[in-house]
Amino acid sequence: MSSLLLFRKWNFSDVEIVDPGLKEVICLEPTLMPTSFGRHEHKKFAKSRVNIVERLCNNLMHFGKKKAKNAGRMAGKKYKSINIVKTAFEIISLQTGSNPIEQLVRAIENTSPNEDTTTIAYGGVRYHVSVDISPQRRVDLALRFISLAVRETSFSTKKSAEEVLANEIIMAARNDPNSFSIKKKFEQERMAMSAR
Numbered sequence: 001m002s003s004l005l006l007f008r009k010w011n012f013s014d015v016e017i018v019d020p021g022l023k024e025v026i027c028l029e030p031t032l033m034p035t036s037f038g039r040h041e042h043k044k045f046a047k048s049r050v051n052i053v054e055r056l057c058n059n060l061m062h063f064g065k066k067k068a069k070n071a072g073r074m075a076g077k078k079y080k081s082i083n084i085v086k087t088a089f090e091i092i093s094l095q096t097g098s099n100p101i102e103q104l105v106r107a108i109e110n111t112s113p114n115e116d117t118t119t120i121a122y123g124g125v126r127y128h129v130s131v132d133i134s135p136q137r138r139v140d141l142a143l144r145f146i147s148l149a150v151r152e153t154s155f156s157t158k159k160s161a162e163e164v165l166a167n168e169i170i171m172a173a174r175n176d177p178n179s180f181s182i183k184k185k186f187e188q189e190r191m192a193m194s195a196r
Contacts, residue, residue, distance in 0.1 A: 004030035006053060006101060007086050010093070015102045019109040025135045026052050026105060034082060048136055052104065055139075057081045059147035060165075084161050091166035100169070107172035111145050111181040112138035115192035128195040141188075142181070146172065149180035 005011055012030045017023045025048040034054035040046035047055065060081040089100035096103060116137075117128045133141070146168055154164040171179035177186075 004032050006031060006034065007089070008032065010089065010099055010101050012101060015099060015105055017105060017109070019112075021135045022109060022112065022139060024048065025139050026108065028052065028101070028105075034085070035078060045136065048139075052108070052139075053085060053101065055143055056104065056146070057085050059143045060084055060150065060161075062147065062151075084165060087162040088165040088169065091162065092169055095166070096170060103169050103173045107146065107169045107181070108139060108142040110175045111172050111179075111185050112142035113185045113188045113192075114138070115189050116141075117192050117195045128191075130192040130196045142185075145181035145184040148184070153180060 012028045015028055017026050017028070027049050029049075029051050031051050031054075034051050034057055036050055036054060040050050057078065058081075061076060061078060092098075092100040092103050113133060115130050116133050118131050120127045120129050146165075149168045150161050150165045153159065153168070154161045168179060168181060172181050176182065
């Protein structure tokens with residue numbers, strides 16, 4: 001089973017999750033093609049058992065217009081998003097010389113925020129309160145920030161989505177402050193800090 005290589009090229013077995021909080025929710029189950037045909041959909045918390053590359057593909061399907069999440073050219077086009085990820089992984093492999101799955105895991109670890117704000121109504125007044133985030137939501141937000149970076153950066157530019165995704169993953173894996181997803185993480189944590 002462990003001999004399965006993603007897209008017949010990249011190995012899952014040598015990828016290690018450094019962040020102890022995310023070990024249970026980042027699935028690195030070996031797979032040839034990152035698709036489970038939505039078998040997890042009606043089971044509670046089952047998305048944590050879906051391969052992390054497939055979850056990235058699923059997030060990229062929400063492409064659409066600039067402000068609309070799910071209306072537009074990418075809605076439901078799984079194979080197209082898989083091809084975007086595959087090409088981006090090729091670019092990452094050529095640029096860094098390392099396993100792109102490892103780069104993706106590092107990027108998720110670096111872009112997953114630790115704090116968020118929630119609204120509490122008390123005596124007719126609404127307060128923003130800082131709260132810790134569950135590991136599942138940390139991964140969800142990290143993937144959302146990365147796919148949002150692709151959406152925002154490749155919109156009305158000559159750069160393709162593949163190039164933007166590869167660049168974003170590399171920058172986020174290095175914890176580069178110029179990365180869109182790292183900026184989004186810092187922005188969210190700054191808001192949470194002010195609501196403490």
